[in-house]
Amino acid sequence: MGILIKNGEIITAADRFVGDVYCDGGKIVAVGTGLVKQGQDDVVIDASGQLVFPGGVDAHVHMELPFMGTESSDDFETGTAAGVAGGTTSIIDFVIPGRGQDLLDGLAMWKEKAKKAVADYAFHMAVTWWGDKTAREMEHCVREEGIPSFKTFMAYRGAIGVDDVELIQVMEKAKELGALVTAHCEHGDAVVALQQRFLREGKTTPRYHAESRPAPIEGEATARAIMLARMWGEPIYIVHLTCIEALDAVAEARRRGQVVLAETCPQYLLLDDSVYDKPDFEGAAYVMSPPIRPKGHQDALWAGLASGLIQTVATDHCPFHQVGQKDMGRDNFTKIPNGAAGIENRLGLLWTYGVLTGRIDANKFVDLFATQPAKIFGLYPRKGAILPGADADIVIFDPTATSTISAKTHHHRCDRNIFEGFEVKGKARYVIVNGRVQFNDGKLDVQRGAGRYLPRKLDKVSAPVRQ
Template identity: 45%
Template sequence: MVSRTVILGGLVITAADEVHADVLVEDGRVAALAAHGSQAAAGWSGSADHVIDAAQKYVIPGGVDAHTHMEMPFGGTQASDTFETGTRAAAWGGTTTIIDFAIQPKGGSLMAGIDTWHGKAEGKCAIDYAFHMIMSDVNASSLKEMDRLVESGVSSFKLFTAYPGVFLSDDGQILRAMQRAASNGGLVMTHAENGPAIDVLVEQALARGERDPRYHGEVRKALLEAEATHRVIRLSQVAGAPLYVVHVSAQEAVAELMRARDDGLPVFGETCPQYLFLSTDNLAEPEFEGAKYVCSTPLRPAEHQAALWRGLRTNDLQVVSTDHCPFCFKGQKELGRGDFSKIPNGMPGVENRMDLLHQAVVDGHIGRRRWIEIACAAPARMFGLYPKKGTIAPGADADIVIYDPHAEQIMSADTHHMNVDYSAYEGKRVTGRVETVLSRGIPVIDHRDYVGHAGHGAYVPRGICQYAQ
């Protein structure tokens, strides 16, 4: 029995186009689009199981958040969102696919890390999910495993120039991983900060008695982000491999990416809403409140935001992800009272991204199609999910959001659905709100009611980066 849903009267917005059209969904996929009121669309309605009225609304692809950390262990605790609570919150925010990070255990195999993350996520997710692989131990065995992972649908590998003793890989290890990716079609992602230098500055700051959260931002210098960004770009050039730099926050790092791209290198960059909307002023909030905003790379002075917005407009930055890694203020962020270096690094945001970026449209930073590009289509292309995800076109998964561009809301921990006791955007007024969300044609949010369930979300194996082929 074919299940049919028709979405009537909305403005369909993709990265490529804006068109007033009706959308036919059959068995979880987009079957067709037709001009609103056309004979074809009229015929669909008569045989539909469900009709959704999208008049005066946008009809957009479900968001693809390519950078989340559900249940991630860090600093003696773990991220407060489970795959169940985190994917439910993502759906409330109009995101229908996340790509989370599985972690290779030190001394263990990549497959052991993937198996652990499958165990965490399977049967729990409200929306579809995929995995990247964090390589914490680059050696002959794990390099061989990279080939197997690419073949099985885990085609991106994250390496760190930060966190000595935990995730740090040296330049030789990073180069070897990049060389392997060059041969197997994988994409190396890097957290680009000079970790050993930062550790020196942390030690010196603590010795001076500088212990408040604001010093987290002061020791993680923008120049050390730029230096590491430059270094991984040159290593990728030597290896002949594409490169994706995660959570770019500093204008100096954007400049490194721009220079590389101007030289024609396959180098890509991601930023996050916290760097676009928050700043070191938040880190400096009194009474330890600044701990809520501790993440790495850190928040920067507000003047860096202009370079990030410009990078998004010029396509020197291609993707906005959240780096969603929430820790509650009480009991988790508080682990760093009296020592900023012990504050768990990470912020909540998976529910806020689509709305914040729509506010950027309202504010004139980006256009509507660019909103969909950086939040849906580009992450899907970057990580081998397009056109299954990231667009509304015949054959695509019917991951569709009915979005009310006129509704106003005030962001608050009192009303969000993330499993964390504060909002990074508390009190922020934004225009635009998710009304209804379909995941593979099935309602997850229906007129602001959650109607989904744990286990609906399916694991999605990925192809290779479509920008680097």
């Protein structure tokens, strides 16, 4: 049974036109005008007055992640379902082995967890330590598992963080394999020292999570990661960039032709650090790393998106309940699990506060939301495109619909929403995943386990990307 989408305004990263899309067998078969049904049972969706986008690709999520003595509250089923409700039809999660655990043991764990996914998924592999087998396991990931991207944490010392020697070893091996290193950039030792100082001084509230991880600490680590990548001739992707200092380091590297790619997230574009002063421990809902920044950084990030310094907007979706999880750190901010929900809200927030405010245009929106993450991480044109042969992952978007974000109505399995009360104009009316309508006018119709694993291969990562 095919699906024929008629008379929608199709918006891609490069084009905008009124036309039709015909899907069959889980693929886009034709894009044009005057298309007609090919089978008697084909579903016809009249998209007149609606916008048609490729399904979103969120390249940075953490479903059911064991972390800080608990586990993120969305599993692969509920998290990908929330994504579908928000127009995200593919995710890239992170396999994060414990320090001392073999990479492939961690991969086996994540493969098992991901069997519940309702939408397609891929993996990044985190290298959390360097051992005798690490280089061989990285090679296996790239050549046998289709995992050509490796995550490194410059924070979380003593847990999943790596030191500079280990980071260099990862870069050397990734260079040999043609893989991409991604980096969480914070000066881990400085963070620990500030945390200890604040605790000695009796400063235990969520505000001091942010104070212990100030913007210069992110800026320094970003510059250091970029320098090491430069020395080893390895491209690098900076995850969840939040601040002017880090953006400046990216801009300097790009000016000299270095291959540096970057992502940011809606929370860093739209919130400021006043959220940590909310009463009754509500500031804990916003505890994430890096933290929300003071006013001023947000405008710089929007400018970075518009200029091309930042290529993607992901979510770092990693939710924890306020009650029963975040409150583990009520008397000690270092024990508050780091992370928040966001996969369902990326579409509406980027459209409302990016496109409708004139900060980015509609084509840039599609590029940030779907096309660039697919291209960078080896999923394009299967994902992130409305082209014949691409997977039939499509969002039909009503630009006139309005809604208010709330934990009472979202699909995240989490008791808080960091965008609570945000007014959004425009929402997904239909979301087609793998050629099947899985979201229809507010109603999810997903299938547990329907998501497919997406092996990836990177192309042209080492070609300079300039502004």
